Amino acid sequence: MLVTRQLVFKRFWYPVIPISQLEDTPQSFVLLGEKLVVWLDLKGQPIAARDRCCHRSAQLSKGKVTEGNIACPYHGWEFDETGRCVNVPQISDKAQIPKTYKIQTYQCQERYGYAWVCLSDDPIQDIPQIPEASQSDYRLIPEFYETWNCAGLRVMENELDLAHPTYVHTTTFGSTEHPIPDELDIKDTEYGIKVQAKLGVVNPELQRQNLNMEDEQTHRTLDMDWFMPFTCLLRINYPNGLTHIVVNTATPISDSSSQIVQFCLRNDTEEETKAADAVAFDRQVTLEDKEILESTNYDVPLDIKKEQQMMTDKPGILIRHKISALLKKHGETEQTNE
Ligand code: FES
Ligand SMILES: [Fe+2]
Structure with a gap:
């Protein structure tokens, strides 16, 4: 597409x-x-x-x-x-x-x-609503604003793909002991999809400081929203009560490039974790994703038969189905280079 x-x-x-x-x-x-x-x-x-x-x-x-x-x-x-x-x-x-x-x-x-x-006078959806952005116990930290040479759809499904951390996030949180999530639940919503999951991860040193946690092995409880077409909200709940919310839009520049606009929301204070340290950890994670995503084909096929699929691809499959349905509803057919 x-x-x-x-x-x-x-x-x-x-x-x-x-x-x-x-x-x-x-x-x-x-x-x-x-x-x-x-x-x-x-x-x-x-x-x-x-x-x-x-x-x-x-x-x-x-x-x-x-x-x-x-x-x-x-x-x-x-x-x-x-x-x-x-x-x-x-x-x-x-x-x-x-x-x-x-x-x-x-x-x-x-x-x-x-x-x-x-770009239209008649938007299909509002700007994504993020309740925590107006809650006083959360602070908003701008993270990244940069161009990536890949399709927004690849960025979106990557965030909901819980099989890639083991292989891509090798210097950050990926755990070789957890190649698949312990739990994965996906719901269709009006604005996109909701994915709830539990994934075993590791905590490297900077992350242990950021989380005020001693344990090296831990798990993340994830509550993720995909807002059609190119915004993802990743709500990560840690066992110590910290919630770290990553909001990321892959704003489409051209067919092959996207502007990554990312900020985070956290329910802790600057004294507990310096904003710069929280950004530094996410920076490392994000660069690991960028390296792989820029190697993928930007002309993402919506037809799931054109690429091979596995169990953990369910969110990506649903995203493709929903975009296909959106195109159909508005009288469009998928445009590709093929
Ligand atoms: S005022 Fe002449 S080009 Fe804009
Ligand atoms: Fe990733």
């Missing part, structure tokens, strides 16, 4: 840029092949528009923000949050600015510290 050729993916929300990166300057981002400019208006709300001026097509993201409007770097035209041109330095009477001077804007809103964009 080639994501940029399945129009239905334009009808979902994706995190594109951390708000902190918009504070001084506009930014560009390519979402599903569409070049965007993202900036902050006077209220500090993110605005997204097509990154092309309607005058001579210059990239607005190379311009600057003036009083909450985006100013083109070529001749200085300025556009407001609705895309309307509100200042043309070469026309002194603003009332004379033609209504046709405008750029295409897209729905954009701030959530969890990121600007989220939907």
Whole structure:
């Protein structure tokens, strides 16, 4: 499946840029092949528009923000949050600015510290709801914002694949004694799927410090949500009461690349575990995944007969079925390179 050729993916929300990166300057981002400019208006709300001026097509993201409007770097035209041109330095009477001077804007809103964009006016689902993000006993820690050369679908199923840790996470938590999970329960939901599982893992030293735990062998109780199409929430409950929630979106840039936007939520304090140490452990885990995922084929077949399957692939199989059903419902057929 080639994501940029399945129009239905334009009808979902994706995190594109951390708000902190918009504070001084506009930014560009390519979402599903569409070049965007993202900036902050006077209220500090993110605005997204097509990154092309309607005058001579210059990239607005190379311009600057003036009083909450985006100013083109070529001749200085300025556009407001609705895309309307509100200042043309070469026309002194603003009332004379033609209504046709405008750029295409897209729905954009701030959530969890990121600007989220939907390329359609008619989103199929809301931005994923994470109850812990508004609970005072949880802190939100931004983790990664980087491009991976692989398909979002591969990233999603990898998070729900409990056979890979033994082989991929050899320097972090993978346990050779636990090649399969002790428990695996999968439920179909309105927003995607829910997977509940129990997996035996090891705790290397940094992780033992982060968890305030002595044991080298332990188990993780996992409560994972896949939000269609490219967001995963991994709620890891440890026996000592700590909950570490990883939220990860593989925002689709092109058919073969995704922007990994990851943050975590934890119910402990900075005194108990330094945010930098929690990020350092997840960094190591994530790089182990990246190495493998970038070696996979980005044109992921939805037809499960085109790849071989095993018991632990059940979540990935259900993800494929649900994406196939989504395409069918919206009158699309799977587009591939084949
Ligand atoms: S190209 Fe943008 S103002 Fe001329
Ligand atoms: Fe992994």
